[in-house]
Amino acid sequence: RLWALSLAFRLSRLAVPATGFVLLPVAPPVRSCSGGMTASAGFAAGDREAAEAVGVVVRAAAASPFDSDDTISPVVKTVSPSKTLEVHALTQEMKARGERVVSLCVGEPDFQPPPAVIEATAAAAKEGVTKYTGVTGTVDLRKAICADLARRKNLTYSAGDIVVANGAKQAVYQAVLAVVRPGDEVIIPAPYWPSYPEMVRLAGGIPVIIETTVEEEFLLTAEKLRGALTDKTRMLIFCNPSNPTGAVHSKERCEELAAVLSEEGGKGSGCWVLADEIYERITYDTPHVAFATIPGMFERTMTVNGFSKSHSMTGYRLGYLASPPIITKAVTIIQGQITSCASSISQAAGLVALTVSDEEMQATFDVMRKKRDFVIKRLSEMPDLATAVPQGAFYVFPDVSAHFGKSAPDGTVIGGATDLCLYLLRAHSVALVTGDGFGYSKCIRISYAASMEEIDEALAEFDKCLCSLA
Ligand code: PMP
Numbered sequence: 001r002l003w004a005l006s007l008a009f010r011l012s013r014l015a016v017p018a019t020g021f022v023l024l025p026v027a028p029p030v031r032s033c034s035g036g037m038t039a040s041a042g043f044a045a046g047d048r049e050a051a052e053a054v055g056v057v058v059r060a061a062a063a064s065p066f067d068s069d070d071t072i073s074p075v076v077k078t079v080s081p082s083k084t085l086e087v088h089a090l091t092q093e094m095k096a097r098g099e100r101v102v103s104l105c106v107g108e109p110d111f112q113p114p115p116a117v118i119e120a121t122a123a124a125a126k127e128g129v130t131k132y133t134g135v136t137g138t139v140d141l142r143k144a145i146c147a148d149l150a151r152r153k154n155l156t157y158s159a160g161d162i163v164v165a166n167g168a169k170q171a172v173y174q175a176v177l178a179v180v181r182p183g184d185e186v187i188i189p190a191p192y193w194p195s196y197p198e199m200v201r202l203a204g205g206i207p208v209i210i211e212t213t214v215e216e217e218f219l220l221t222a223e224k225l226r227g228a229l230t231d232k233t234r235m236l237i238f239c240n241p242s243n244p245t246g247a248v249h250s251k252e253r254c255e256e257l258a259a260v261l262s263e264e265g266g267k268g269s270g271c272w273v274l275a276d277e278i279y280e281r282i283t284y285d286t287p288h289v290a291f292a293t294i295p296g297m298f299e300r301t302m303t304v305n306g307f308s309k310s311h312s313m314t315g316y317r318l319g320y321l322a323s324p325p326i327i328t329k330a331v332t333i334i335q336g337q338i339t340s341c342a343s344s345i346s347q348a349a350g351l352v353a354l355t356v357s358d359e360e361m362q363a364t365f366d367v368m369r370k371k372r373d374f375v376i377k378r379l380s381e382m383p384d385l386a387t388a389v390p391q392g393a394f395y396v397f398p399d400v401s402a403h404f405g406k407s408a409p410d411g412t413v414i415g416g417a418t419d420l421c422l423y424l425l426r427a428h429s430v431a432l433v434t435g436d437g438f439g440y441s442k443c444i445r446i447s448y449a450a451s452m453e454e455i456d457e458a459l460a461e462f463d464k465c466l467c468s469l470a
Helices: 002-012 045-053 083-096 115-126 139-153 168-179 195-202 222-228 251-262 325-338 344-353 358-380 417-428 452-468
Strands: 021-024 057-060 162-165 185-190 206-211 233-239 272-276 301-306 319-322 444-447
Touching: 083 417, 115 344, 139 162, 139 319, 139 344, 162 168, 162 325, 168 195, 168 233, 168 272, 168 301, 168 319, 168 325, 185 195, 185 222, 195 206, 195 233, 206 222, 222 251, 319 325, 358 452, 417 444, 417 452
Parallel strands: 185 206, 185 233, 233 272, 272 301
Antiparallel strands: 021 057, 162 319, 301 319
């Protein structure tokens, strides 16, 4: 045994050749000099025989020590890649091969940013607004954000409470990083925006998923929230309006949820609320209420918003967090060390975006409403779908589970939502996103941020597809 140990020690100190071998232990494992349970090193042919003689399994190593199983941090291995981006990438690939695909996948509006925003973008570049800004963004933009939140959302923040980030996505992640400690639980109602649980995992936290159903119109209930709270609950991520369901929690529903968090002796007393309100301007019949305006919630709510959805400025990467000073301070430290600041040109454009009149903005949202109505009508004519009428954003999330177990004309068995999406893409050239990516495997997501022609064509094919299943 001593000999085996000294061999392992010797081997572990050898430089790994470009095309070498690694040692894999057989039971009992060989303890390496570095204290690990496996000896893992490249070695010469003579040493290899010696190693095999002591029961070490040899396999071909990766081409480089920078390309092995150990290369990537274990934290990253707990994180799933973005499924919505995957489908989008596959669709792009098919298009690049010359195949025609109608895609209702993407999470961005199909209209252009307001003309004034485009002009401001060009002007900023020409006029030399091309340098770093302060970490939290320009004072002018932060003041304008506060004025906008006060006027439209009845929220009272000062410029010092705002951190402008490279998109709402960064704002969400930094808010999570600011308060979630390893082992903390973060409540995420499902269906959810796919990044939430992954961001929680990156922070070392534990996502606690509460399922809502199509029958409940995908709204979180007070009972379900109460049931999910524990002594370890650190945060509730509350996406309102919701991606992917389009559900909008009314003022009354928000008050019920807030009451649970405020219950005396309840487990919600230390629970932060991350209110992702990026879709708040795109709402239909249920008015949107900022969660931070619910009595007792301002001190514990972090409000995320941005310019991607409302102003169709997804590529500008501009969003923000409005939060209590203790959070703002922490988030400023994080952002200062990872991205410094949002693009100066985007910030200049964002400032002008906030001056676009409500009427001009509403005109584009009215078009969205027409598309929503059209989609809902078409879906209601299709066989065996259960659909909650979305009250915001630009997504519909029909339950397609009645079709699971059926077969397509080519013999493909539709085992679940992913099978259905893949079959639809292959046989009908229509790209939709499987609900699996949103933590809800009974549904698929349809984004109606597309032209009427595309929506019409895609839904006609979807209908044909469903009717062909038996
Ligand atoms: N939150 C939700 C719910 C979203 O759907 C998105 C974008 N898909 C974001 C945040 C991120 O938006 P941004 O482009 O501003 O990073």
